[in-house]
Amino acid sequence: MATTHLYLFLLLILSSAASSSSDISSLFDFATTLTNADRLNWDTIQKPLCNDDGNSSDWTGVLCKNGAINGLRLENMSLSGTINATALVPLRLFSLSLLNNSFSGPFPADVKKLTRLRRLFLSRNNFSGAIPDKAFIGMAALREVDLANNGFVGKIPNSLIRVQLTNLTVQNNQFEGKIPDFWQEGLVANFSSNRLRGAIPDVLSYEDASMFSGNLGLCGLPLSPCPKIWYRKTAFIAAASAAAGVALISILLLLWRRRRTRPMRYQKSVNHFKSEATKAESIAADAIHNKAEEQGKIHFVRSGRERFELEDLLKAAAEVLGSGSFGSSYKALLLTGKPYVVRRFKQMSNVGKEEFYHHMRKLGRVTHPNLLPLVGFYYKKEEKLLISDFVENGSLASHLHGKRKPDQPGLDWPTRLRIVKGVARGLAHLYAEFPSLALPHGHLKSSNVLLDGAFEAVVSDYALAPVINRDHAQEFMVAHKSPESMQSDKVTRKTDVWSLGILILEVLTGRFPANYLKSGRGPGADLATWVNSVVREEWTGEVFDKEMGLGRSCEGQMLRLLKIGMCCCESNVEKRWGMEEAAARIEELKEREGDEDYSSYASEGEGYSSASRAVTDDDFSFSRAS
Ligand SMILES: *[C@@H]1O[C@H](CO)[C@@H](O)[C@H](O)[C@H]1NC(C)=O
Ligand SMILES: *[C@@H]1O[C@H](CO)[C@@H](O)[C@H](O)[C@H]1NC(C)=O
Ligand SMILES: *[C@@H]1O[C@H](CO)[C@@H](O)[C@H](O)[C@H]1NC(C)=O
Ligand SMILES: *[C@@H]1O[C@H](CO)[C@@H](O)[C@H](O)[C@H]1NC(C)=O
Ligand SMILES: *[C@@H]1O[C@H](CO)[C@@H](O)[C@H](O)[C@H]1NC(C)=O
Ligand SMILES: *[C@@H]1O[C@H](CO)[C@@H](O)[C@H](O)[C@H]1NC(C)=O
Ligand SMILES: *[C@@H]1O[C@H](CO)[C@@H](O)[C@H](O)[C@H]1NC(C)=O
Numbered sequence: 001m002a003t004t005h006l007y008l009f010l011l012l013i014l015s016s017a018a019s020s021s022s023d024i025s026s027l028f029d030f031a032t033t034l035t036n037a038d039r040l041n042w043d044t045i046q047k048p049l050c051n052d053d054g055n056s057s058d059w060t061g062v063l064c065k066n067g068a069i070n071g072l073r074l075e076n077m078s079l080s081g082t083i084n085a086t087a088l089v090p091l092r093l094f095s096l097s098l099l100n101n102s103f104s105g106p107f108p109a110d111v112k113k114l115t116r117l118r119r120l121f122l123s124r125n126n127f128s129g130a131i132p133d134k135a136f137i138g139m140a141a142l143r144e145v146d147l148a149n150n151g152f153v154g155k156i157p158n159s160l161i162r163v164q165l166t167n168l169t170v171q172n173n174q175f176e177g178k179i180p181d182f183w184q185e186g187l188v189a190n191f192s193s194n195r196l197r198g199a200i201p202d203v204l205s206y207e208d209a210s211m212f213s214g215n216l217g218l219c220g221l222p223l224s225p226c227p228k229i230w231y232r233k234t235a236f237i238a239a240a241s242a243a244a245g246v247a248l249i250s251i252l253l254l255l256w257r258r259r260r261t262r263p264m265r266y267q268k269s270v271n272h273f274k275s276e277a278t279k280a281e282s283i284a285a286d287a288i289h290n291k292a293e294e295q296g297k298i299h300f301v302r303s304g305r306e307r308f309e310l311e312d313l314l315k316a317a318a319e320v321l322g323s324g325s326f327g328s329s330y331k332a333l334l335l336t337g338k339p340y341v342v343r344r345f346k347q348m349s350n351v352g353k354e355e356f357y358h359h360m361r362k363l364g365r366v367t368h369p370n371l372l373p374l375v376g377f378y379y380k381k382e383e384k385l386l387i388s389d390f391v392e393n394g395s396l397a398s399h400l401h402g403k404r405k406p407d408q409p410g411l412d413w414p415t416r417l418r419i420v421k422g423v424a425r426g427l428a429h430l431y432a433e434f435p436s437l438a439l440p441h442g443h444l445k446s447s448n449v450l451l452d453g454a455f456e457a458v459v460s461d462y463a464l465a466p467v468i469n470r471d472h473a474q475e476f477m478v479a480h481k482s483p484e485s486m487q488s489d490k491v492t493r494k495t496d497v498w499s500l501g502i503l504i505l506e507v508l509t510g511r512f513p514a515n516y517l518k519s520g521r522g523p524g525a526d527l528a529t530w531v532n533s534v535v536r537e538e539w540t541g542e543v544f545d546k547e548m549g550l551g552r553s554c555e556g557q558m559l560r561l562l563k564i565g566m567c568c569c570e571s572n573v574e575k576r577w578g579m580e581e582a583a584a585r586i587e588e589l590k591e592r593e594g595d596e597d598y599s600s601y602a603s604e605g606e607g608y609s610s611a612s613r614a615v616t617d618d619d620f621s622f623s624r625a626s
Helices: 008-018 023-032 085-091 109-113 158-162 228-259 263-289 310-314 353-364 396-401 413-433 470-476 483-488 495-509 527-537 552-568 579-587 599-603 618-625
Strands: 005-007 062-065 068-073 095-097 119-121 126-130 144-146 151-154 167-169 174-177 188-190 195-199 217-219 298-300 317-324 327-333 339-345 374-379 384-389 449-451 457-459
Touching (some): 068 085, 353 374, 413 449, 413 457, 495 552, 495 579, 527 552
Parallel strands (some): 119 144, 167 188, 174 195
Antiparallel strands (some): 298 374, 339 384
């Protein structure tokens, strides 16, 4: 997957200007999931999207009109990968052409979110599969659709009769069944070389016969007449749908007129974007040139480490690693060849400078193999950059839930156990290091557990609760999704234990907990509850992620870890273990059953309630039966 490289300062400018609706960051979001995106050369262009004349662009494939982007024309470029149309929604595109590339797989379903789109050209790719019947619903502006020369199968979607099409080309696919009852007068179409049957809609009966050639059994003008029965049925349907069509057009026209009032606002937001960009540019320029000033300095919090200036960092080649609820993170490669991760926080503005410096220096003293060291920071009132080492194997989340190449194996059980042990050791160290903090971690989740070259866990984003704005923390920090926080708005020294429990269940099940962490639904709607219900209703083996490889010799240990995870998720804080105990239990686990006695587990169970009650020692016998 190609990534987009830019100078860090440009990325910072772009994301400054972005606030919510930066066109450029929408494009980068779109490019992130494309393969061969480097052919676009978007990363090397240091100009506004649209040139001063307002109707041209130096950005490959970008079409501009009246100073705003209005189309993307990425043709003949061997692009492939995933089409993330959702990323393009803010651009309010008028046309999108991906003609003659190498895209494959199903029709990009989120295209229907591009409700202003008038032209959609996807021909000459390698798309396959059926297009959902409702694929074009809501695309009131759509006029020209080109799906030709792909491998589409199934029916031509009926939702196409609900838009005011003028052009439709679907030749050289494997569409089957009937041609939908098009009613759009003057439709220019091509249906040749598919597997279509049945009557040709009346509105197309004056067209060139070549647009129907090479199908299984089309009939009616301009081809030979249909057997009687076909004819009558279609005449009826055509009349009915024409009536419905007229009603629909009037509604669509009405909506369309209303929408036309928007471009003004759009223009305004573009101007806003431009002025924001200029502002951000001058801020960054200030930062670069005012080295003498305190505010342009990176503060290093660790001795014995390479020192560099903000200027070096801003000029480093960089790429976006991700953006989360707390801000974006970037990988920046210094000229010395060493990569760093730069995290940008905007939600730390409520804490005073002294306090912030003090806390960062404390973080700088944290040293443990399972904790990502903070290297330095950059302080400005309205935003902060935290600099840490780059960890080479990415996050645990990406390994558990990301797309993998077919030849790349999933994380096996021994690796997962080692990761959980590493996380627990890191957390235990944090608890010792920050005896007065309620949340020594506060934001433990699989995307904050990084994996080093040997797949050892390196926990990041810890101990930030004291410097994050309170309202933001309450909305986004994992700890604030815990049962006690949802119930009574309280967090305790045991809250991180709950996060650890969820993480353990995620590691064992391979399920993404966000799906189960439904905020606003009160405690109980979490992964632990789900695991509990599966364990109760079915059999425990069902919950384990098949990718870690199940084997007789390790299932007992997996079950023990499952049980520990559920004890950590105990919703009654009084009964929940403390971090020390949780870490000690995890430490006892082994990769496989050894000759050591683990019967001590048979006697425990007191005090497990709700979430944990369902897993009993009986489950051990189930595991052998399955
Ligand atoms: C772009 O717009 C300017 C006026 O704004 C016009 O002079 C020029 O010819 C246009 N260029 C193109 C390629 O349409
Ligand atoms: C792609 O190739 C076709 C045919 O060679 C050509 O007509 C079209 O202009 C090309 N598109 C772009 C954007 O260059
Ligand atoms: C498709 O794009 C390739 C380059 O990727 C070009 O060589 C070829 O001529 C194009 N074909 C058509 C039909 O446009
Ligand atoms: C598509 O882009 C949107 C907006 O940038 C992003 O939230 C979403 O995760 C992306 N989807 C995929 C599959 O990458
Ligand atoms: C198109 O996709 C099919 C599978 O759907 C694959 O077998 C074929 O090799 C692909 N062709 C090209 C040119 O990528
Ligand atoms: C769409 O149809 C119109 C005639 O209605 C034709 O002039 C135009 O070239 C067609 N567009 C495409 C992309 O084929
Ligand atoms: C329809 O497409 C086929 C195959 O590409 C072509 O031979 C035929 O001339 C086209 N007919 C029309 C009317 O465009």
